[in-house]
Amino acid sequence: KAGVTQTPRYLIKTRGQQVTLSCSPISGHRSVSWYQQTPGQGLQFLFEYFSETQRNKGNFPGRFSGRQFSNSRSEMNVSTLELGDSALYLCASKRWATSGAYNEQFFGPGTRLTVL
Amino acid sequence: TQLLEQSPQFLSIQEGENLTVYCNSSSVFSSLQWYRQEPGEGPVLLVTVVTGGEVKKLKRLTFQFGDARKDSSLHITAAQTGDTGLYLCAGAHYPRGGSNYKLTFGKGTLLTVNP
Numbered sequence: 001k002a003g004v005t006q007t008p009r010y011l012i013k014t015r016g017q018q019v020t021l022s023c024s025p026i027s028g029h030r031s032v033s034w035y036q037q038t039p040g041q042g043l044q045f046l047f048e049y050f051s052e053t054q055r056n057k058g059n060f061p062g063r064f065s066g067r068q069f070s071n072s073r074s075e076m077n078v079s080t081l082e083l084g085d086s087a088l089y090l091c092a093s094k095r096w097a098t099s100g101a102y103n104e105q106f107f108g109p110g111t112r113l114t115v116l
Numbered sequence: 117t118q119l120l121e122q123s124p125q126f127l128s129i130q131e132g133e134n135l136t137v138y139c140n141s142s143s144v145f146s147s148l149q150w151y152r153q154e155p156g157e158g159p160v161l162l163v164t165v166v167t168g169g170e171v172k173k174l175k176r177l178t179f180q181f182g183d184a185r186k187d188s189s190l191h192i193t194a195a196q197t198g199d200t201g202l203y204l205c206a207g208a209h210y211p212r213g214g215s216n217y218k219l220t221f222g223k224g225t226l227l228t229v230n231p
Contacts, residue, residue, distance in 0.1 A: 043221035043224075045218060045221075107158030107159050
């Protein structure tokens, strides 16, 4: 079956602009998580959505937001871009796990965002 | 805040050599995962360890979860050039008020295997 897809793969923006990234999960996966990966900080969790509701949230400013649609596709938005927002943004999907259970998470190839 | 420290940060070896990378934390995790990431791609899950003291083998890769579920190691025997990549460990925990687990990642070990 098809993997997690992310669009666009590459994006160049300037400071102050906003950007929207898109993620389509694996069919049947209803949980979508977003991560930011930078050389200095590594892979950091942004947020997780399930059933169109944010379920978990990382420690990022309010400029970072997301949403999920009824078909489980998700978008992430960053407003008022800063130079430090340059990173690889990864989306991951999994089946929703009840408390104590664990389901494998699959990552997409990422969107490389460069802020000039 | 739960943190995972990976060491070494960089490792460059010759094909055929053995190596071990480490993942350490002061926190207890429900499970721990190892991923490998290649340039321009997302991380790919290699293994999940759940039980303290658990050892899992995946061909030439051996993964171990510490007895206290705070640390883990990845040992590669007879490394090949195809093993080159960024190896990430990630600990799973259930945040207060959350109904699903959350992953905390280490910063990774960048392994280069030279021919």
